[in-house]
Amino acid sequence: MKPETAAKKLGIYLPAAPTEFQEGPLTRDDFVELQANPPEWLAELRRTGPHPRTEVARKLGISNSGLARAEAPDVLTTAEIKALLEEMPEWLVTERATFAAVREEAALAAEKKAEKAAKAEKAAKAARN
Numbered sequence: 001m002k003p004e005t006a007a008k009k010l011g012i013y014l015p016a017a018p019t020e021f022q023e024g025p026l027t028r029d030d031f032v033e034l035q036a037n038p039p040e041w042l043a044e045l046r047r048t049g050p051h052p053r054t055e056v057a058r059k060l061g062i063s064n065s066g067l068a069r070a071e072a073p074d075v076l077t078t079a080e081i082k083a084l085l086e087e088m089p090e091w092l093v094t095e096r097a098t099f100a101a102v103r104e105e106a107a108l109a110a111e112k113k114a115e116k117a118a119k120a121e122k123a124a125k126a127a128r129n
Contacts, residue, residue, distance in 0.1 A: 013052045049077035066095035
C-alpha cells in the first residue's frame with residue numbers, strides 16, 4: 001500500500017510522519033500492525049497533530065467544503081483546533097449550522113427512502129399472497 005493511502009486510512013498528515021513511513025510501501029500486515037499496536041510517533045500524531053483536512057473538518061464539526069469556503073488552513077494541530085472551538089469565529093458558527101442542516105436533511109431523506117422501500121416490500125408481499 002502506498003504511504004499516501006496508509007496515511008489517509010490512519011487519519012494522519014503524511015508530511016508529519018517519519019521518513020521511513022513516507023518513503024516505502026506498506027504491506028497489509030504492516031498496516032494492520034500499525035492499527036493494532038500504533039508506535040509512539042503514530043499515537044503522538046493522532047493526539048497532537050498536525051491533522052489533515054478531513055480530520056480538521058471532523059474535529060471542527062464541519063465539512064471539508066466548509067473548511068475551504070472559510071479559507072481556513074487545511075492542516076492544524078489539536079491545540080489550534082481547540083483554540084478555534086473556544087473562540088468560535090463567525091465562519092465556524094455558520095459552517096457548523098450548515099453542516100448540521102445538511103446532515104438533518106440527509107437523515108430525513110434516508111428515512112423517507114426506508115419508508116418507501118418498506119411500502120414497496122409490503123405491496124410485493126401482498127401481491128404474492
